[in-house]
Amino acid sequence: IVIDGYVAGVFPPFKRGKFSLMWKAVEKLVEAHDVAYDALKGGIILPTGDVQVGVAHNWTYFNGMLGDVIQSSINEKITDAFERDGNRTDFVGFQYYCRVTVPSLYQPFGKFRPKGCYYGSHPGHGDVYPEGLYKSLKRLHKMYPRKDIFITEFGFPEGTDKKRPYWILETFRYVLQAKKEDVPIKGMLLWSLVDNFEWERGMEQKFGLFSEEELIRSLTPSIEGEIRSFEVWPVITKVITDPSPQSLNELQLCYRKAQMQFEVNI
Template identity: 30%
Template sequence: MFSIERKDLGPNFLFGTATAAYQIEGGQGDGRGPSIWDTFSATPGNVKNADNGSIACDHYNRWPGDLDLIRDGGFDAYRFSLSWPRLIPEGTGAVNQQGVDFYDRLIDGMLERGLKPYATLYHWDLPSALQDKGGWMNRDIAGWFADYAALVGSKFGDRLAATATINEPWCVAFLSHFLGVHAPGYRDVRAAAHAMHHVLLAHGNAIDALRGQGVKNLGIVLNLEKSEPASESAEDQVAFDYGDALFNRWYLDGVFKAKYPELLTTALAQYLPADYEKDMEIVSRPLDWLGINYYTRGLYKSDPTRPIFPYTQVKGTEEKNDLGWEIYPNGLTDLLVRVSREYTKLPIYITETGMSETDDTRRVKFYDDHLRAVANAQAQGADVRGFFAWSLLDNYEWAEGYTSRFGIVHVDYQTQIRTPKGTYRAFQGMLHNTR
């Protein structure tokens, strides 16, 4: 069980759990179009065991029981994502009514169970037809995404407690277009520079489109880390500056300061879209809340042999999860205080944190420590209003396939039987009958 209690985080603190469409839904026979993750996972070598999300957790058919688990766990809210290719199979144009009907059922099911729907428009499943046109490298995606956002707003907006535009733009842009780890798997600096800007331009356009439909309580979800230099040397300090700028400041500065870090605009000058500066008013549209996903810290060591970004990342000395990610709860406190002091006084929600692990006693401690880290940040003035556990279910964990288990509920992928883990019971013990 947890040592922290709900009251330690404030009387109105929101607790939820989170998932993403491609990782759990399956249900690809209802008119849904293909996404970049369908083709990326079909390409040998991209995903462990050549796993894909065609069935995943079969949430498309099993959603009532999954929502029952969230309700019975005592959670207040469910953070889910909508599938762009399920709603608009080609990314633009004709709407798939069966997809609309599915999300109608899902959202109404949340409301019937007293759960607040926290929607995310984009959690990485870009329609393949749009990738054929350049995807996030094409400036036109800002308009395509705005049209999709307007559809979501018109169909579901009046029932959503909160709506986020993009989940983890660093992953959408840098991880997927520079490091090549996620779909579409590019390793190209020009592709990354264009995607880094266009993802935030699309976000701003979507905010305008949602507000045009009367949708309230809008935000974005940034994945942030506690960046640190590997040593006190001047060279490692420079390496840290680059790492922090790429992972944190590009997105925070863009959204909240209407500018990008000069360190990066200089390094990327020949690769960035022409006249990107003219878009910054759109990039920095006012928001109602900020979502932060936090998992670990980044340690940066100088590496002058690397072009453009002269650093390499090194492993820290703290305990690791089974993906090798360092467990560093104090970094969450530091990060929350930094964001609240340097960037925004908006309400902040921890929209994801969690641990890939088969030993659930370690996962219970992970959550207990990170909830304590949130309380410590609140004590230093950070306005943190909620916490979403990643993830409700063991699921398709992108390039890790089904080998990585973040769920607070175990999924047997052969039978699709759900079995609550000790972590689920710890949350249930803390939250039950206190809503």
């Protein structure tokens, strides 16, 4: 919110490149978080032992000129403003959607553009780039090695649902890779169950596993040979909660079907 409001200028108060104002807004958000943390942990709202409190940090994977500089000076710096010494968070929340490319040395915060990749573009943002989630998770774990990580948001707006099943499964593949490398990922949440009113974009972006047009026929089987995102997600959750040979085999079948469907629709 602070970046879109004070740097990119797409949210109120529609300021561009106002870093000093952005950091003042961050300071106020940190103060609000601390008040909420103390209230929750003090037993005012819930018994002390019943609640875990964290902050969800929205990281975009930056690529191209100055990409690494922006990663450290924006993503990591804002994250550290909340995390600090770790006394006010019980876990690290992490949100990831896409990769963007810094357009030029002279306009590092100009209109970001997709670089172009095998997976295609993330409508309205940048590239669909599942590997960026893996790289960001590794980076985040290096910053806070003693903190558990929850992927509190990831998702793809794709109205036809031809490519999204593969995008979801590829993302999960990189999550499993990070877990194999000892990144303590404790859970992941997909955005979203149904299409939503998406910030300044309204209803243009279709993030839902179920769309408003599909709700009345949501239980109708897919066309033979096709797969839908709402069929993929239960398989992933089954692997997370019960990684048995049967659930892993089901995941492999879904993956192959989704990959074939994706490649036909490139």
